Amino acid sequence: MSDISETNSEENIADIPSKPAKSSRPKRISDSTIHRLSRYLRLLGRLEADGVKTISSKELASIKRLTPAQVRKDLSFFGSFGTRGLGYPVSELKVKISGILGLDHRWRLAIVGVGNIGSALVGHKEFPERGFDIRLVFDNDQRKIGSKHKGLIVSDIKNLKEGLIAEKIDIVALAVPASVAQEITDVIVEAGVRGILTFAPIHLDTPERVFVRREDMTMELEYLTYALSSEDIKSINDIDLS
Amino acid sequence: MSDISETNSEENIADIPSKPAKSSRPKRISDSTIHRLSRYLRLLGRLEADGVKTISSKELASIKRLTPAQVRKDLSFFGSFGTRGLGYPVSELKVKISGILGLDHRWRLAIVGVGNIGSALVGHKEFPERGFDIRLVFDNDQRKIGSKHKGLIVSDIKNLKEGLIAEKIDIVALAVPASVAQEITDVIVEAGVRGILTFAPIHLDTPERVFVRREDMTMELEYLTYALSSEDIKSINDIDLS
DNA sequence: CGTTCTATGTGAAAGAGTTCACATAGCACT
DNA sequence: AGTGCTATGTGAACTCTTTCACATAGAACG
Structure with missing residues (x-):
């Protein structure tokens, strides 16, 4: 443990x-x-x-x-x-x-899901600069599969497991709809990948040996709305009614 | 903290x-x-x-x-x-x-920077669903300015301050290179915006009344690499100690 | 209407994380 | 080699967060 x-x-x-x-x-x-x-x-x-x-x-x-x-x-x-x-x-x-x-060696990444966020990840220049090499990109959309996306050919998600194993992927960035995130996670775990960076706003069930980090923009926005709202409430309450 | x-x-x-x-x-x-x-x-x-x-x-x-x-x-x-x-x-x-x-009312957002991440934000469907309306999009690239990006016309960053004020923007999502993040932040603050969601991996200096949240994918990836690496080290170390 | 049963709400205890404060290592200069 | 000075490294104190444990509000049912 x-x-x-x-x-x-x-x-x-x-x-x-x-x-x-x-x-x-x-x-x-x-x-x-x-x-x-x-x-x-x-x-x-x-x-x-x-x-x-x-x-x-x-x-x-x-x-x-x-x-x-x-x-x-x-x-x-x-x-x-x-x-x-x-x-x-x-x-x-x-x-x-x-x-x-x-970070004393490079890490092999795969991106799963080439929607808005997935595309951003594929093109994100900071990754290679900081030691992360995107080796594979997956999607389930036939129109995307086979096409080049910022220099990488999009693979069919049907080949996810084999691909992850063959390319010895260390970490998967998961940018798929919440509705399919868990089932895809199961495949990722089966492939032996032990690091997942997910953008899906749901809890992923994984074995203990797998590390999951979540990136959740909406949650951060909601922190801001909380902070802004309670500030306002505070200033209203600060006014002495007496 | x-x-x-x-x-x-x-x-x-x-x-x-x-x-x-x-x-x-x-x-x-x-x-x-x-x-x-x-x-x-x-x-x-x-x-x-x-x-x-x-x-x-x-x-x-x-x-x-x-x-x-x-x-x-x-x-x-x-x-x-x-x-x-x-x-x-x-x-x-x-x-x-x-x-x-x-979240009992809707919030007005502006996206600054239409690169990889900015584009993803503009197209992110979860935002409108959760009460966040993207009202403005800014960039400094002449090729992008004036063009439509997922239904929104990209404004010139030169008009940032006026735009933010005119559209009564509550929160800015900042997706610009780290090198210009601070100066743009200063403008955002001048415009009276009090919530910033930044993707730039640097500390932003802001007055106390402004709330800043950072979204930092590389940091999360580095957490994963730390966890994965020290797991390996740990199995070696598990033998002795104190 | 009373009894039983369940899950809340909350002080208090335990556990984590942060800050304090100071002994001390090492550089610099004579 | 000695003296002074500065900033580290670290137990101890403190503060914040989580967990525990239990009294109790309310539902359900006879």
């Missing part, structure tokens, strides 16, 4: 907290720490390009609106990468974080 | 109970609670369509892999919507949550 899979705020991964703490486990790194590492990494890339050699936790934090302690704590979970009195060596830290995040 | 601007200006206001103790929104509600409300809402929509009249916290939780207590707690922050011994009335709860999230 993986402790990483037990994300707290999102239900992504199937998990029933049945087992008591297994012996002495490394230590569970929080969701948010990993996300922050991603963000440090990107910043470090820019700093390196700018020729910055060293950066302190304070500077790192101020750019991202975090506390220096947060930065140091995040990094300290994985080792001591800084020099006391000096700060962190930019290039070296970048390499270290890349390693932690598993 | 997420990027949502801090919303606690309540320290200023002394706790004078001049009004009926019908406190509107006393505590700060967590990020995760709001996200879960979004997800309950979607599930309730499906249940309602299926003719389900009543649902218990246990059922609600099992579908989403949460605990019943979590569901009840989330809802209890906003009131008592259920009936003891019975559960929650589906339609009624749906209306209540919609209200909490500010």
Whole structure:
């Protein structure tokens, strides 16, 4: 049973907290720490390009609106990468974080569903730049199958399982309608893929060994509408009626 | 902590109970609670369509892999919507949550940037279905400006500020290169828009009254690569430690 | 109308994540 | 080599979130 899979705020991964703490486990790194590492990494890339050699936790934090302690704590979970009195060596830290995040080699992706979102993913330039190679693209629409889409030929979803296995796909980006997301997920899982990035706004049932992350724009929009609405309510309530 | 601007200006206001103790929104509600409300809402929509009249916290939780207590707690922050011994009335709860999230009226969106992601947003069918109307689309590419994009004419980004004001835009979805994201954000803020959903992987500097949410696919992919990599490492490490 | 049974609503406990605060490592400069 | 200075690394304190556990509201049925 993986402790990483037990994300707290999102239900992504199937998990029933049945087992008591297994012996002495490394230590569970929080969701948010990993996300922050991603963000440090990107910043470090820019700093390196700018020729910055060293950066302190304070500077790192101020750019991202975090506390220096947060930065140091995040990094300290994985080792001591800084020099006391000096700060962190930019290039070296970048390499270290890349390693932690598993970005020391390239990853093989497949996109399933070439609708609005799927197309955007296929053309997304950031992916190859950051180590993700899109190897396969699938759809069930006969008009799309066989056609070239930004340099990649769209495969028939009927061949999904075989394709994923043959191309040794690590991660699938799932951009299909919610109504078929679960059945396609089952095929992906059968093919042995253990990472899924889904855009379907439903819960996907997967075995424990499979990691699922959801990207949900509507949910984020709804967070905004909540925030905007309750602000308004607040200002109304702030007016003293007496 | 997420990027949502801090919303606690309540320290200023002394706790004078001049009004009926019908406190509107006393505590700060967590990020995760709001996200879960979004997800309950979607599930309730499906249940309602299926003719389900009543649902218990246990059922609600099992579908989403949460605990019943979590569901009840989330809802209890906003009131008592259920009936003891019975559960929650589906339609009624749906209306209540919609209200909490500010979804009792439609919201006016603008998309800035019609690249891969921007195009996907413009064509995204879920938005209108969920109360979000895309009113304006902007780009800086002369070849795109003036052309119709899924029924909407692309405006010149030079007219961003005026357009946002004229169309009373509530929320902007920002899908532009990171290099120009901050300057465009400044214009959006000047136009008085207080909600931004950004796809640029950088920190946006905004005044406190503006709410920013980030959608970051690469970050989620990196979470997956982290999880997949450390799984492998873990099986090696599982042997010793402390 | 009373009894039984079920699932809510909620304080309190437990568990996570963040911030504090400070001892200390290492650089710089004499 | 010694002194001063700065920023790391990290237990401990604190704060926020989740889970527990149970009293109790209301439905159902005789």
